Every structure is written in C-alpha cells, then in structure tokens.
Amino acid sequence: MLSRTADHLFWMSRYMERAENTARMLNVSYETSLLPQSAATAQAGWEGLLSISELLPSYLALHGQVTPQGVMDFMVRDGDNPSSIIACLRAARENARAVRGTLTTEVWETQNQTWLEVNRLLRTGQFERDPGQFFEWVKFRSHLSRGVTVGTMLMDEALHFMRLGTFLERADNTARLVDVKFHGRKAHEYFGTPLTPGSTDTAQEYDFYHWSAILRSVSGFEVYRKVYRDVIKPERVAELLILRADMPRSLHASLNEVLANLRLVSSDASSETLRHAGKLRADLAYGRIDEILATGLHAFLTQFLERVNALGGRISREFLLPQKV
Template identity: 80%
Template sequence: MLSRTADHLFWMSRYTERAENTARMLNVAYETSLLPQSDAMALAGWQGILSISELLPSYTALHGEVSGRGVMEFMVLDEDNPSSIVSCLRAARENARAVRGTLTTEVWETQNTTWLEVRRMIASGAFERDPGAFFEWVKFRSHLSRGVTVGTMLMDEALHFMRLGTFLERADNTARLVDVKFHARQGDYFGSVAGKEQESDFYHWSAVLRSVSGFEIYRKVYRDVIRPERVAELLMLRPDMPRSLHASLNEVVANLRLIVSRPDSETLRQAGRLRADLQFARIEEILASGLHAFLTQFLERVNTLGTRISREFLVPMAA
C-alpha cells in the first residue's frame, strides 16, 4: 500500500476517535457543571478539559479567563483549534475524501454525512440548545463509523491502518483523562481517606467512568462502591475494558503484526514492550511509585510509537 494512502486512512480514524473522546470529556464536564459545587471546583473541571488536550495556553491566549461557555465553544466550534470537534470531523472527512477509492461506499458516505450534518446542526443552533444531545450524536456517529468500517471493509492493510489509528488515539486520550482526573484529587484518595466515600467523590468517579462508558462495567466487575484505585485499574490494566490502556495496546500490537514486513520490526517491539508493561503491572505498584509519573511516561512512549509508525509506514511528520 502507498504510504500516503495509509497515512490518510490512519489519520481519518484518529480524528474520528479524537472527536468522540472530546465529546465524551465535554459531556461529563457539562453534566458535572450542573451539580452543586464550589466555583473553584467548577473552574478546575473546565481547566482539566483544556489540560487533557494540552490547550490551556492556547485558550488563555485567545480568550483569557477560563469559563464553561468559553471552553465549550473553543473545544466544539473553533475551526482554528485543530482539536475541536468541528476541526476533527472536517479533517476526518478530508482524509476520507483523499482516499475515497480505497473506502467502501458506506464508509465514505458515513464520513461525508457526518461532516455535512454537523455543519447543519451548528448552523441551526442545535449545539447551544442541547449540548448533551449534540455530544451523544458525535459519539453515535463515531460508533457508526467504526461499525461500518469493520462491517464493510476488506480485511486487508487498509483496515489494519484504520484500526491502528483508532486504538493509538484511544490509548493516548484515556491516559490523558486518567492523569488529569486523578491529579485533580491530588492523589490523597488512594491513602487513608480511600474508605471514606463522600457524595462528591461518588459523582466525580462515576463521571470519570461514564466518560469512557465504564460505569456499568465497573459495577459488573467489582460489585462494590466506586473506589479510585479500582477506577484506575479498570481504565489502565483491564484487558476486557474496551477503552482501557491495556485493551487499546492489545489492538495496536495486533494490527501492527498484520502490517509489518519483518517480525523483528523495532516499532512492533516497542509496542509489544509497552503492552507487556501494562499486562504484567499491578495497580498497587503503580500507585506506590506514582500514578502521574507512570502516565507521563506512558504518554511519552505512545507519542514515540506514533512517530515510529509515521516514519516506517506513513508520510513522515515534519520535524
């Protein structure tokens, strides 16, 4: 497969997944903002959204003081923000258009219709009238895109590059989410107060779980009150949790194996080593050595892996 074709397929899927993850985080922040809370806690929630995407400096340079309304507009509507939902869906559609001949009709029409429909919804004011419904729509369109892709594409290199992009992006976003949301609680909730669940704690951790569709899964797996250390374990180390770091790296390694030309590929080796570190890790050890440090290193390694994938298979990124 031509590297440019693979590049478009890879980034089409990454941008679609990024739009969904942004919608998930914004939806949780929006719903949390409706709960009784202090102004400082509300502000920290909106700042967390910008921190997850590393966009706090860009936002403050343009808008100054952080506010819920400002963050929502910046992360949804701002076409100059490459990580906004509108920008991601536009980029996904443009990448799909560039390789339209490689895609099935259903995949192309799904991407194209999503872009046309999001423009219509924003122009009609649908986002402002009901942000929650808009975010659910973005999630649904991402689910539809993945389902149509798996259900209609030939199981060849094109599909493998699309899946690779999806799960590499998912690993990155889940790690950022866990890091920011746990850092917001300053790590104290893993210590002596872990057994003293307060109502605000329940809403915080349940919101984190709902942002990755993990609330029902948590109840099924642990059958207990929500504990932060178990939330961390579920979102990082459980291979059966669809949006966990472990599950995402399983998919990255599986799809890399199908596209590498040599079994001794350094890219595959690094991906396998990162997956192994999650497979054999214990949450107690991670918490003892520092959750933030672990996730910071994980994100660096995922970024390095993305760079290696780009250099080996795709159009190399500009230095």
C-alpha cells in the same frame, strides 16, 4: 499499499476517534458542572479539560479567562483549534475524501454525512439548546463509522491502518483523561476509601459523582459494577482504565489492538516499532495497580504518554512517510 494512502486512512480514524473522545470529555465536564460545587472547583474542572489536550495556553491567549461557555465553544465549534470537534470531523472527512477509492461506499457516505450534519446542528443552534444530546450524537456517529468500517471493509492493510489510528488515539486520550482527573482531584487522598452516594460527608458524596462521571465518560460505569460488584474506589477506577484487558477503552485493551494490527502490517518480525509496541503492552499486561500507585500514578501516565507518542512517530516513519530510495 502506498504510504500516503496508509497515512490518510490512519489519520482519518485518529481524527474520528479524537472527535468522540473530545465529546466524551466535554460531556463529563458539563455533567459535573451541574453538581453543587464551589466556583474554584468548577474552574479547576474546566481548566483540567483544556490541560488534557494541552490547549490551556492557546485558550488563554484567545479568551483570557476560562469560562464554561468559552471552553465549550473553543472545543466544539472553533475551526482553528485542531482538537475541536468541528476541526476533527472536517479533518476526518478530508482524509477520507483523499482516499475515496480505497473506502467502501458506506464508509465514505458515513464520513461525509457526519460532516454535513454537524454543520447543520451547529448552524441551527442544536448544540446550545442541548449540549448533552449533541455530545451523544458525536459519539453515535463515531460508533457508526467504526461499525461500518469493520462491517464493510476488506480485512486487508487498509483496515489495519485504520484500526491502528483508532486505538493509538484511544490509548493517548484515556491516559490523558485518567492523569488529569486523578491528578486534579488529588486522588491519592481517597485511595482505599469507598465512595458511596449515601455518604453524609458532602465532599465524599461529590467525589462519588466525580468518579462516576469519569467512568461514564468512557462508558465504564456499568462495566465497573459488573467487574467489581462494589462501591466505587478510585484505585479500582484506575485499575479498570489502565490494566483491565477486557475493558474496551482501557490502556491495556487499546495496546492489544495496536500490537495485533501492527503485526499484520509489519513485514519484519524484528521491527523496532513492533518491539516497542510489544514492550509497552507487556508493561500493562504484567503491571499491578498497587505497584503503579506506589511509584506514582502521574509519573506512570506521563511516561506512558511519551512512549505512545514515540510509538506513533515510529509508525509514521516506518509505514506512513515516503521511503527514500
């Protein structure tokens, strides 16, 4: 496969996944903002959302002050913000158009229809009328795109590069979400303390809904109940989103997929890229949440993000950039 074709497929999937992840983060922030809370807590929540994508300086340069409406507009409809939903869907569609001949008709039509429809929704004010419904629509279109891709594409290198893009992006985003939400709420103060909705303590009751919203942002609330069959505890939320291989959006599950697809496109079993991916996955496969918390969750996730970004760079250099002859 030509490196430029692989590059377009890789980034098409990354941008589609990024649009979904942005919608998930906005939805959890929007729902959390409806809870009774102080103005400072609400402000910290919206600032944390921008920090996840490292966009706080860019936002402040444009808007000066963090407001819920300003953040929503910046992260949804601002075409100059590369991480906004509209920019991600546009980039996904443009990458798909560049390799139209490699995609099945169903995959292309799904990407194209998503782009046309999101413009109609924003133009007609659908987003302002019901932000939650709009975010659910973005998630649905991402699910549809992924399902159509797996269901109609030949299981060759094209599909493997698309899956690589999807799960690298997912690993990056889940790590950012966990880091900002735990770091921002000083989760270490609550480790070992069960959080229940029936608590008479207002702060603890808020925290129950805070962690519940985080779980729902990664479609993990029902999964948590099924796996742990207990009240929500922050350390278990961290374990579910970092180490559980059977949780679809966890770091471990994402790296399993990255490594599996990397093996399928790598012609050299001793590839340094493959070795780095395997080493990163091994740390998750054999890690324990108590050890991670003891050494520092923030430090662990910061290092993980650095390693994932370095892995993405290695994949680009080895597979996606034209090789010098």
